[in-house]
Amino acid sequence: xxxxxxxxxxxxxxxxxxxxxxxxxRAGFVYVQQPYSGRMSRVSLLPGDxxxxxxxxxxxxxxxxxxxxxxxxxxxxxxxxxxxxxxxLEFHVPDPREAVGDYIHIARRYSPxxxxxxxxxxxxxxxxxxxxHQERFVRCAELLQGHAKQCxxxxxxxxxxAIENFKKYTDHAFVDLSGDVKRAYxxxxxxxxxxxxxxxxxxxxxxxxxxxIGKVRCIDGRRLSLLFGSPIDVRAAASRRxxxxxxxxxxxxxxxxxxxxLYCYANSDKDRARSLQHRxxxxxxxxxADVREVDGGLDRKG
Numbered sequence: 001x002x003x004x005x006x007x008x009x010x011x012x013x014x015x016x017x018x019x020x021x022x023x024x025x026r027a028g029f030v031y032v033q034q035p036y037s038g039r040m041s042r043v044s045l046l047p048g049d050x051x052x053x054x055x056x057x058x059x060x061x062x063x064x065x066x067x068x069x070x071x072x073x074x075x076x077x078x079x080x081x082x083x084x085x086x087x088x089l090e091f092h093v094p095d096p097r098e099a100v101g102d103y104i105h106i107a108r109r110y111s112p113x114x115x116x117x118x119x120x121x122x123x124x125x126x127x128x129x130x131x132x133h134q135e136r137f138v139r140c141a142e143l144l145q146g147h148a149k150q151c152x153x154x155x156x157x158x159x160x161x162a163i164e165n166f167k168k169y170t171d172h173a174f175v176d177l178s179g180d181v182k183r184a185y186x187x188x189x190x191x192x193x194x195x196x197x198x199x200x201x202x203x204x205x206x207x208x209x210x211x212x213i214g215k216v217r218c219i220d221g222r223r224l225s226l227l228f229g230s231p232i233d234v235r236a237a238a239s240r241r242x243x244x245x246x247x248x249x250x251x252x253x254x255x256x257x258x259x260x261x262l263y264c265y266a267n268s269d270k271d272r273a274r275s276l277q278h279r280x281x282x283x284x285x286x287x288x289a290d291v292r293e294v295d296g297g298l299d300r301k302g
Contacts, residue, residue, distance in 0.1 A: 008252025091260035
């Protein structure tokens with residue numbers, strides 16, 4: 001069965017690896033290493049095997065000029081676009097106005113239904129208050145009015161990796177919030193978003209769901225089927241607790257994103273991640289290495 005390809009929850013492929021991604025589409029396959037087992041698998045990217053491509057990024061600038069190449073595989077494209085303006089915690093992301101311009105470009109090329117804004121996660125620190133988040137959220141919502149229909153939020157989780165990165169790279173201290181405070185903050189954002197025609201959606205934060213805030217399925221087979229007019233797998237495939245996603249195959253790799261976001265669960269060390277990003281070769285057939293089939297097995301070089 002043709003599948004949904006996720007590119008990628010584990011890293012920012014459009015932001016850092018667009019050339020590599022287009023090369024893999026042309027080749028018709030990619031090798032992907034499973035993050036926990038370490039097992040390497042070959043994933044087909046042939047047009048007949050790809051039902052849809054779902055992108056996740058904070059910076060689509062490098063991908064925009066390659067969309068015609070991507071469309072040779074499929075025109076069934078869906079975009080998650082994270083725009084927050086929280087430069088204290090996201091060290092290497094574009095200016096929000098530049099990002100909004102790219103968002104509007106995608107919404108006009110396809111439709112506002114093909115792209116969704118993420119203000120995700122809301123990460124409160126001793127130096128970054130909710131009130132500052134709210135101001136930045138409203139500024140983005142105002143710029144996106146008429147182009148964004150929904151916005152996905154969640155609240156940052158104190159992953160061990162994240163706490164260690166906070167200590168190593170900044171003088172901010174992570175502030176964990178009670179469920180009641182998160183709900184109150186989310187309702188305030190929902191009220192602000194509604195003024196701009198945007199409905200707030202919660203990702204893996206079911207405690208936030210209310211009349212004003214929906215539960216999102218970031219990869220939603222039913223939604224994609226309706227959007228693209230073709231049947232897409234709707235079987236549940238949660239990636240973590242309270243996740244509502246349906247089945248997809250992610251082709252990214254941890255510890256490869258160069259944005260430097262302190263709260264991120266996908267990078268254990270920011271310096272290592274940027275080093276791997278700079279060492280990467282667009283000709284590789286997997287994201288972190290070049291894989292060769294040797295005597296019935298796989299050998300990684302790179």
